[in-house]
Amino acid sequence: MKPVRAVTLWWVLLLASRLGATRKESLEEAFYYGTFPLGFTWGVGSSAFQTEGAWDQDGKGPSIWDTFTHSRKGNVLGEETADVACNGYYKVQEDVALLRELHVSHYRFSLSWPRLLPTGVRADGVNKKGIQFYSDFIDALLNSNITPIVTLHHWDLPQLLQGNYGGWQNVSAASYFSDYASLCFEAFGDRVKHWVTFSDPRTMAEKGYETGHHAPGLKLHGTGLYQAAHHVIKAHAQAWHSYNNTWRSKQQGLVGISLNCDWGEPVDITNPKDIEAAERYLQFCLGWFANPIYAGDYPQVMKDHIGRKSAEQGLDMSRLPVFSLQEKSYIKGTSDFLGLGHFTTRYITERNYPARQGPSYQNDRDLVELVDPNWPDLGSKWLHSVPWGFRRLLNFAQTQYGNPPIYVTENGASQKLHCTQLCDEWRIQYLKGYTNEMLKAIKDGANIKGYTSWSLLDKFEWERGYSDRYGFYYVDFNKKNRPRYPKASVEYYKKIITANGFPNPREVESWYLKALETCSINNQMLAAEPFLSYMQIMTEIMVPTVCTLCILIAAVLLMLLLRSLS
Numbered sequence: 178m179k180p181v182r183a184v185t186l187w188w189v190l191l192l193a194s195r196l197g198a199t200r201k202e203s204l205e206e207a208f209y210y211g212t213f214p215l216g217f218t219w220g221v222g223s224s225a226f227q228t229e230g231a232w233d234q235d236g237k238g239p240s241i242w243d244t245f246t247h248s249r250k251g252n253v254l255g256e257e258t259a260d261v262a263c264n265g266y267y268k269v270q271e272d273v274a275l276l277r278e279l280h281v282s283h284y285r286f287s288l289s290w291p292r293l294l295p296t297g298v299r300a301d302g303v304n305k306k307g308i309q310f311y312s313d314f315i316d317a318l319l320n321s322n323i324t325p326i327v328t329l330h331h332w333d334l335p336q337l338l339q340g341n342y343g344g345w346q347n348v349s350a351a352s353y354f355s356d357y358a359s360l361c362f363e364a365f366g367d368r369v370k371h372w373v374t375f376s377d378p379r380t381m382a383e384k385g386y387e388t389g390h391h392a393p394g395l396k397l398h399g400t401g402l403y404q405a406a407h408h409v410i411k412a413h414a415q416a417w418h419s420y421n422n423t424w425r426s427k428q429q430g431l432v433g434i435s436l437n438c439d440w441g442e443p444v445d446i447t448n449p450k451d452i453e454a455a456e457r458y459l460q461f462c463l464g465w466f467a468n469p470i471y472a473g474d475y476p477q478v479m480k481d482h483i484g485r486k487s488a489e490q491g492l493d494m495s496r497l498p499v500f501s502l503q504e505k506s507y508i509k510g511t512s513d514f515l516g517l518g519h520f521t522t523r524y525i526t527e528r529n530y531p532a533r534q535g536p537s538y539q540n541d542r543d544l545v546e547l548v549d550p551n552w553p554d555l556g557s558k559w560l561h562s563v564p565w566g567f568r569r570l571l572n573f574a575q576t577q578y579g580n581p582p583i584y585v586t587e588n589g590a591s592q593k594l595h596c597t598q599l600c601d602e603w604r605i606q607y608l609k610g611y612t613n614e615m616l617k618a619i620k621d622g623a624n625i626k627g628y629t630s631w632s633l634l635d636k637f638e639w640e641r642g643y644s645d646r647y648g649f650y651y652v653d654f655n656k657k658n659r660p661r662y663p664k665a666s667v668e669y670y671k672k673i674i675t676a677n678g679f680p681n682p683r684e685v686e687s688w689y690l691k692a693l694e695t696c697s698i699n700n701q702m703l704a705a706e707p708f709l710s711y712m713q714i715m716t717e718i719m720v721p722t723v724c725t726l727c728i729l730i731a732a733v734l735l736m737l738l739l740r741s742l743s
């Protein structure tokens with residue numbers, strides 16, 4: 178999730194001239210009517226820090242994101258925190274009811290490491306109330322026939338691991354993570370059969386240790402992110418082995434990782450330099466983590482580029498850490514499925530940055546990311562709707578990593594601000610376009626098992642605060658109990674799920690009309706809300722007041738009566 182860098186007018190013009198009408202038509206194929214394989218699983222996702230709130234309740238320890246948001250140094254838009262967020266910690270039954278309403282077959286969510294282990298270290302003690310909370314939540318899902326897909330770590334590292342040991346900069350984080358993972362397998366593995374170790378570790382490393390836009394806010398250009406990623410990969414492998422050795426025979430579950438990547442399309446498909454640059458974009462993004470896990474080492478192009486730049490910068494070792502032979506074989510093959518997160522596409526062209534500019538991820542990649550001005554933009558400024566890129570990424574993953582089972586773990590769009598709150602037409606178009614391209618990728622041969630739309634609720638969007646709304650359900654963050662309201666896309670997604678795809682044009686068209694009809698009713702409801710709550714306050718005040726007055730008047734009358742009698 179990054180802003181596009183350096184999109185100058187010149188580049189935009191160049192892009193427009195290079196992309197003829199014919200190119201466009203070949204990228205945007207016709208809509209495909211058909212259904213998904215039997216047993217394909219549909220769901221929605223979220224993460225602990227973005228939704229739970231209750232940041233210091235029931236024994237939870239602080240995470241690096243609590244520290245980052247509380248420091249109020251302009252880290253987050255509007256200085257927002259996630260202290261309450263969606264208040265999800267107190268709304269389990271309500272949120273499970275929303276999931277039932279959506280007809281999803283799975284729900285992907287993350288556990289808060291510091292809620293379970295307040296210091297991050299298992300030997301320091303387990304928070305029983307944290308175990309109870311997630312245990313009850315998992316039971317509530319299973320009682321509603323919803324399969325839990327559980328992420329162990331979605332960026333909210335226990336603060337003490339950061340403060341005392343340097344967080345992911347320190348290889349010891351891998352063992353702490355593995356101990357934490359074992360605790361989760363032990364406590365929940367009888368019921369949870371789908372585990373995701375890390376969610377989008379690339380963004381965690383890049384924004385947390387390179388740009389500093391995310392917690393822990395470090396700017397260790399060109400070194401910090403590679404160190405962090407190196408230790409995350411080891412941590413993932415250690416957790417997978419622990420599951421394989423100790424729990425798999427009893428629990429029969431799957432352990433994978435979730436990697437996010439946008440598609441990178443060469444600006445000029447006849448120019449080998451652009452083709453190489455686009456390939457490099459993908460290897461520095463997806464391959465960085467997927468290659469060690471599927472092939473035992475970092476992509477060759479990363480080793481080459483970072484090694485060469487490091488030498489030119491006068492270093493005697495590459496800034497990209499090296500796996501030993503033993504580590505390579507330990508890491509290779511440690512994923513039972515590939516989790517893929519995907520949101521948008523970029524055009525890529527080569528640009529050689531001089532090494533003397535100093536080390537950075539951007540400098541190492543030697544490329545520029547561009548967007549087509551004609552792509553529809555959505556609520557977040559980096560996010561454009563480019564459905565065809567999704568199919569290409571899925572096909573790329575299929576061929577690069579030996580046709581692994583793929584779960585789409587994140588895909589979705591935020592709503593444009595000026596749109597009516599609940600009528601999220603753009604999100605419906607995005608959902609329809611992207612799921613249709615996924616269906617085409619399955620026809621192409623990709624082994625896609627399930628799809629997770631992002632996200633169940635509007636929630637805390639990291640450095641963007643509450644400004645970007647990704648939810649199927651609109652959340653009113655101004656109200657104390659954070660009420661939820663269905664957007665039009667709830668109705669639409671429900672229809673895709675029930676039909677398991679797109680049966681025919683007539684039916685699919687009717688879904689859209691129905692969804693917009695529902696949302697205009699809901700919008701009226703939301704608009705009437707201030708009036709209704711006014712009425713509610715009135716009754717809350719009026720009824721007791723009138724009663725009290727009646728009693729008083731009765732008492733006075735009685736007194737007068739008694740007096741006149743005597």
Ligand SMILES: *[C@@H]1O[C@H](CO)[C@@H](O)[C@H](O)[C@H]1NC(C)=O
Pocket residue numbers: 341342343347348349
């Ligand atoms: C790394 O963590 C260990 C504890 O696991 C600690 O002893 C060591 O000092 C840490 N290293 C750094 C550089 O913080």
Ligand SMILES: *[C@@H]1O[C@H](CO)[C@@H](O)[C@H](O)[C@H]1NC(C)=O
Pocket residue numbers: 421422510
């Ligand atoms: C996973 O566990 C099985 C059963 O114990 C074992 O045979 C296999 O070698 C393990 N896989 C790896 C890669 O360690």
